Amino acid sequence: MTDLLEKGTSLWIDAWHRLRRNWMAVASGILVLFLAVAPYGFDAIDPARIGQMPSWRHWFGTDILGRDLLTRVLFGLRISLAVGVTATAVSLVIGVGWGGIAGLLGGKVDYIMMRFVDILYSLPYMFFVIILMTIFGRNIVLLFFALGAVQWLTMSRIVRGQVLSLKHKEFVEAARAVGLRRRTILVRHLLPNTLGPVIIYMTLTIPRIILEEAFLSFLGLGVQPPMASLGSLTSDGAQSMEIYPWLIIFPSVVLATLLFAINYLGDGLRDALDPRIRKE
Amino acid sequence: MAPLLDLRDLKVYFPVSRGVIFRRHVGIVRAVDGVSFAIAPGETLGLVGESGCGKSTVARAILRLVSPTAGEILWDGEDLARAPAAVMRRRRRDLQMIFQDPYASLNPRMTVGDIVAEPLKTFRLAQGKALKEEVQRLMHLVGLNPRYIRRYPHEFSGGQRQRIGIARALALRPRLIVADEPVSALDVSIQAQILNLLMDLRQQFGLTYLFISHDLAVVRHVSNRIAVMYLGKIMEIAEADEIMAQPLHPYTQVLLSAVPIPDPVAERERRRIVAKGDLPSPLNPPAGCPFHTRCPFVMPHCKTTEPPLKEYNAAHLVACHLMELPREQLPSAYVDVRVTPAHV
Numbered sequence: 188m189t190d191l192l193e194k195g196t197s198l199w200i201d202a203w204h205r206l207r208r209n210w211m212a213v214a215s216g217i218l219v220l221f222l223a224v225a226p227y228g229f230d231a232i233d234p235a236r237i238g239q240m241p242s243w244r245h246w247f248g249t250d251i252l253g254r255d256l257l258t259r260v261l262f263g264l265r266i267s268l269a270v271g272v273t274a275t276a277v278s279l280v281i282g283v284g285w286g287g288i289a290g291l292l293g294g295k296v297d298y299i300m301m302r303f304v305d306i307l308y309s310l311p312y313m314f315f316v317i318i319l320m321t322i323f324g325r326n327i328v329l330l331f332f333a334l335g336a337v338q339w340l341t342m343s344r345i346v347r348g349q350v351l352s353l354k355h356k357e358f359v360e361a362a363r364a365v366g367l368r369r370r371t372i373l374v375r376h377l378l379p380n381t382l383g384p385v386i387i388y389m390t391l392t393i394p395r396i397i398l399e400e401a402f403l404s405f406l407g408l409g410v411q412p413p414m415a416s417l418g419s420l421t422s423d424g425a426q427s428m429e430i431y432p433w434l435i436i437f438p439s440v441v442l443a444t445l446l447f448a449i450n451y452l453g454d455g456l457r458d459a460l461d462p463r464i465r466k467e
Numbered sequence: 468m469a470p471l472l473d474l475r476d477l478k479v480y481f482p483v484s485r486g487v488i489f490r491r492h493v494g495i496v497r498a499v500d501g502v503s504f505a506i507a508p509g510e511t512l513g514l515v516g517e518s519g520c521g522k523s524t525v526a527r528a529i530l531r532l533v534s535p536t537a538g539e540i541l542w543d544g545e546d547l548a549r550a551p552a553a554v555m556r557r558r559r560r561d562l563q564m565i566f567q568d569p570y571a572s573l574n575p576r577m578t579v580g581d582i583v584a585e586p587l588k589t590f591r592l593a594q595g596k597a598l599k600e601e602v603q604r605l606m607h608l609v610g611l612n613p614r615y616i617r618r619y620p621h622e623f624s625g626g627q628r629q630r631i632g633i634a635r636a637l638a639l640r641p642r643l644i645v646a647d648e649p650v651s652a653l654d655v656s657i658q659a660q661i662l663n664l665l666m667d668l669r670q671q672f673g674l675t676y677l678f679i680s681h682d683l684a685v686v687r688h689v690s691n692r693i694a695v696m697y698l699g700k701i702m703e704i705a706e707a708d709e710i711m712a713q714p715l716h717p718y719t720q721v722l723l724s725a726v727p728i729p730d731p732v733a734e735r736e737r738r739r740i741v742a743k744g745d746l747p748s749p750l751n752p753p754a755g756c757p758f759h760t761r762c763p764f765v766m767p768h769c770k771t772t773e774p775p776l777k778e779y780n781a782a783h784l785v786a787c788h789l790m791e792l793p794r795e796q797l798p799s800a801y802v803d804v805r806v807t808p809a810h811v
Binding site: 356358360361362363364366367375376380382462463 | 577
């Protein structure tokens with residue numbers, strides 16, 4: 188019987204096959220991975236080579252303490268990526284859960300849950316993160332969670348809107364007619380159909396969080412020296428850009444490339460996860 | 468024979484309100500307002516009426532997809548209208564539904580196999596290999612190639628998608644299938660295929676259908692009896708042949724006279740009775756007979772007194788004051804139609 192069947196696979200394996208055909212997304216994915224390996228120690232100081240121009244030995248030049256900028260950029264990138272991805276994951280879990288439940292239950296529960304979101308919206312979230320960071324100390328893991336915890340609001344609104352529009356579709360009624368419980372309907376029928384907008388929003392959230400981390404680093408609340416993130420490197424570079432222009436050019440070019448790659452990867456993922464985009 | 472499904476004075480009202488915390492009731496939509504009918508085992512009851520008359524709400528209330536406001540839904544003598552959720556979940560095995568829109572009724576992110584398997588998994592009727600074989604058997608049954616089990620709904624045409632919906636409804640081997648406009652979204656050529664499939668399945672499994680449509684030609688093709696609904700109420704109910712030959716209610720006559728005849732000569736001769744104006748809002752239904760605002764034969768007391776649904780001929784129920792009049796007092800246009808069953 189089985190050999191008579193068309194070859195078939197799960198949504199995720201299917202998605203992987205489709206993703207592989209999208210070369211821009213693959214190139215972006217490889218770039219994102221590649222950017223996460225590095226040659227020198229991130230805090231290795233070479234006192235003989237302070238503030239050097241880019242050369243064969245130090246491709247991106249060295250900073251005012253004589254540290255290899257390429258290494259620091261690559262290390263910074265890892266931190267930035269880690270912050271971006273972790274915080275986005277945190278916002279994804281909270282946002283999808285909150286929005287999904289609000290949309291599914293509707294009525295008063297939805298009203299109360301969404302007013303709570305509105306109240307959080309009205310708080311200056313950076314202020315909120317700064318308070319968190321000063322109370323709980325400058326812990327980098329905490330930074331991940333704090334940024335994620337203020338980023339879930341829009342995600343929950345998007346998911347709620349999607350669930351509200353989907354829950355009266357006939358395929359959801361069909362699931363109810365079969366006697367599925369609401370929880371199962373949410374997980375099996377509603378949330379998978381919100382994937383498109385959710386992934387798009389995720390790829391917008393990662394860059395935003397990276398930029399916010401840069402801002403926090405600028406205020407001295409983010410990543411602490413001698414560690415580096417793309418944000419802190421850029422803000423350091425900005426202070427001495429008249430004398431050492433490469434100190435701002437390289438980190439910002441890498442930051443821009445990273446954000447660009449993440450957006451392409453996200454586009455590719457969204458298309459790959461949509462079975463309606465035909466496999467040829 | 469004891470009816471399989473017996474609706475008694477079913478009412479489904481939707482409150483219209485504004486605001487969430489300070490709720491203000493703006494009004495009530497009486498989508499279904501006192502509907503009673505029974506379906507015998509093996510019978511197909513056609514339910515016709517124009518858009519917005521509440522026929523889909525009746526279907527959704529029977530499956531408890533909306534909660535009935537009042538009345539009883541007797542299933543084998545047990546009232547489903549007030550059955551606890553757990554009891555209702557078990558009963559769902561016997562009652563299934565085919566939906567109108569073959570595009571909206573299938574989850575675009577699930578394969579056909581998963582869609583058809585879902586009812587079986589929910590009731591834990593089969594697992595693993597047996598589950599797959601059962602799904603393939605069902606696909607074969609509704610005329611789909613079982614090889615396509617891994618395909619997604621978008622890879623099928625409208626008619627094939629409706630077959631998937633039928634396979635899903637059949638999976639639990641239900642006794643009653645509520646078909647809510649199952650062919651109205653399909654091309655005419657495909658409609659015939661799906662109708663024939665439904666009738667084959669009825670014969671094969673002894674199914675009972677509640678068949679909802681706005682298309683009289685389709686309903687009379689499949690139904691044993693036909694009920695005509697208007698503004699949440701039953702206007703007329705009778706055997707299909709009887710209602711086609713002897714439509715007693717003016718609304719039924721209006722509906723029948725709107726059906727074109729596939730014979731140019733007869734079509735030119737066809738007399739049309741036309742209802743005036745539009746369907747009134749169910750938010751603010753007319754007093755008296757709900758049809759009086761549009762009825763070509765309206766009488767003064769139609770505007771104040773609602774006619775009861777009463778039996779006139781054998782098993783032929785009509786809700787119309789005209790039935791009380793002696794024959795010679797009937798409006799001439801009305802008698803005309805009654806005497807000439809015309810094209811049917």
